[in-house]
Amino acid sequence: MRRRQGKRLNWRKPGLALSGFLLFTLALGLMKGGAGGLTPLLRNHLEVTNAADSMGFGWLMAYLVLSGSPVAAAAVALLSASVLSYLQAFTMIAGSRLGACLVVLLIGCIYILRGHEHWTALTAGILSLLLTGSIQLAALPMGLLILGRGWLDGLSIPALEGLAAGINWGLEPLIGPLAAFLPGWALFVAGVGLVTLSFRLFDRALPQMRLERTDLGQIPRLVYRPEVMFLMGLAITLLTMSVSISVGILVPLSARGYMRRENIIPYILGANISTLADTLIAAALLGDPRAVTVVVTHIVCAAIISLLLILLAYRPYERAISNALAWIARRRNNFALFLGVIFVIPVVLILL
Amino acid sequence: MKILLCTDGSSYTARALDLGVRVARKAASAVDILVVAKRDREEKARQMAEKAAADLETAGIPVAIHRRSGQMTEEVVLQAQAASYDLVIIGGRERRGVMRLLLGSPALRVTEHVPASVLVVKGQARDLKQVLVCSSGGPTSERTVRFAGRLARALGASVILLHVMSQLPLTKSAVLDDLEASAEELIRRGSPEGVHLGRMLDLLATEGRTGHAVIRRGLVRDEILAESREGQYDLIVIGAHITPGLNARLVEDLSAAILLTANRPVLVVR
Incomplete structure (x- = not known):
């Protein structure tokens, strides 16, 4: 009996992963098919016409769906349908990463509203935003330069493109009638919904990781080398494809629910790089070399900036982030100002 | 508490020796003084060690002076490994920047290899209050x-x-x-x-x-x-x-x- 139950559990996770993958591919097809219908909305009503606009748009979209990955996937779909330019897709992905940090912050805010009035509840969210913001700020000019010069143009992942062609052929009978029946924007919105659902299926398909039994089980107490935590964040997020899940894996290590900031800062830096793995898969499945180039540029820029920081200027950077965190959390007014800034910036970007 | 004091005749080790004597007068049961000096500083190092020894002996603490030749860091490690100390007190000039990156820190090398507690004297070295x-x-x-x-x-x-x-x-x-x-x-x-x-x-x-x-x-x-x-x-x-x-x-x-x-x-x- 016990053996039969174990067998069922073993098949459940691959089944969820396969369903998630198929749903992900279908969602990309829907987004790509419906993206053309969004052009009037984006260009005429929202006035998303330049790189700053698309960054603000990606940022606000991520706030709206409380996740960065569906928005980044939408950015490559919009690029693939030629609704966005190269540079616009790049900045929209950057915006999606910044917006995604709000999720952690929002959890902290809910906690405070429920009566636990401690600023400390918000620190993980603020830290995520500060780290992502600082990396994106440095990666933006580098990425725009790489894309402008065409240094990474023409990239593709042939193995995934072949697979995508096969899957698309299989899904065409489903997408075709839907495309004929629904308007473009509805198709796109359905795609965003399905891609979000597919990420949930992926999350449930993840194997259970037990770090507490390893030499890393003392992360809440000991101060680990930044290189170790950076690589760990990179690797675990590559497996889980989500920064919040990747950080969540660390939580059971501490019975009290917290970690040393010395450990979590490089961990998030590493996680910020590999979190784009799902967007890279999306770009490859769309079969568009431009989409692959944009995502690879993003990954390369984030990796270069993060590695330079870790290897050459980690202590001053760590201190600057920690001081900024302390300033924001010191007074309610400071926190209110910070919240105002992170909501105003994307709006200002769209208005530019 | 058995303490090892060290000098190479430089002003950096003079400060460490000075603080070491003040600590040893109150905390030591026995003291060894290690002299590792190059030829140009040999006389100066000898004088510093003898003055420190006289100070300690006045306080009733038995003192032995050991002389070694070579690199200060290596000799301190060898001396500390050869005898059993509770505390080793060192000073010395610290390397900075690229030189530290290439050659390492002498104080760090001592703390890593000496099987005893190490007091590294830096800065003003006031009385330890x-x-x-x-x-x-x-x-x-x-x-x-x-x-x-x-x-x-x-x-x-x-x-x-x-x-x-x-x-x-x-x-x-x-x-x-x-x-x-x-x-x-x-x-x-x-x-x-x-x-x-x-x-x-x-x-x-x-x-x-x-x-x-x-x-x-x-x-x-x-x-x-x-x-x-x-x-x-x-x-x-x-x-x-x-x-x-x-x-x-x-x-x-x-x-x-x-x-x-x-x-x-x-x-x-x-």
Whole structure:
């Protein structure tokens, strides 16, 4: 009996992963098919016409769906349908990463509203935003330069493109009638919904990781080398494809629910790089070399900036982030100002 | 307590020898003085060692002078490995920037290879009246606090026990109260940090020294250095970094970081 139950559990996770993958591919097809219908909305009503606009748009979209990955996937779909330019897709992905940090912050805010009035509840969210913001700020000019010069143009992942062609052929009978029946924007919105659902299926398909039994089980107490935590964040997020899940894996290590900031800062830096793995898969499945180039540029820029920081200027950077965190959390007014800034910036970007 | 003092005739080791004699007069049962001098400083080093020996003998402490030739760092390590000391007191010029990157730190090399506690004399080297003991809660804390307590009692110094909390909450179920409480509150509440600090204060008391605990929040290395500056401490005491196996490659060596960046004497307890 016990053996039969174990067998069922073993098949459940691959089944969820396969369903998630198929749903992900279908969602990309829907987004790509419906993206053309969004052009009037984006260009005429929202006035998303330049790189700053698309960054603000990606940022606000991520706030709206409380996740960065569906928005980044939408950015490559919009690029693939030629609704966005190269540079616009790049900045929209950057915006999606910044917006995604709000999720952690929002959890902290809910906690405070429920009566636990401690600023400390918000620190993980603020830290995520500060780290992502600082990396994106440095990666933006580098990425725009790489894309402008065409240094990474023409990239593709042939193995995934072949697979995508096969899957698309299989899904065409489903997408075709839907495309004929629904308007473009509805198709796109359905795609965003399905891609979000597919990420949930992926999350449930993840194997259970037990770090507490390893030499890393003392992360809440000991101060680990930044290189170790950076690589760990990179690797675990590559497996889980989500920064919040990747950080969540660390939580059971501490019975009290917290970690040393010395450990979590490089961990998030590493996680910020590999979190784009799902967007890279999306770009490859769309079969568009431009989409692959944009995502690879993003990954390369984030990796270069993060590695330079870790290897050459980690202590001053760590201190600057920690001081900024302390300033924001010191007074309610400071926190209110910070919240105002992170909501105003994307709006200002769209208005530019 | 058996103490090893060292000199090479330089002004840097002169300061260490001077503080070493002041410490040894109050805390030592026996003292060895190691002289490692190049030819141009041989006479100066001899005079410094003999003056220190005379000072200590006046205080009734038996002294032996050992002479070695070679590199100061290597000879201190060899001497400390050959005999059994409780405390080695060294000074010397610290390398900076690229030179430290290429050649390493002499003080760090001594603390890593000497099987005894090492007091590295840096900065002004005033009388050790106020001692800051850093306690991580790890396995070395107990030994560190005991040694610091014994030394502080001999010197008549006051002791502050510092614990730095750099933790941030990651979930809504995090125990937030402990992240904001003072040392006294943590001890009263019986939180893991409070229990640890209470135990360390009891240990200090058994060594004949009372002290009080301080909690700081922020990056561990920065907060230790900030507390040492703000509190105008004369000595920072920290446990040696001993984590055998894979952990040694994974975990940050905080005692080395404090030793290299502090601008006052640092005692690394082994």
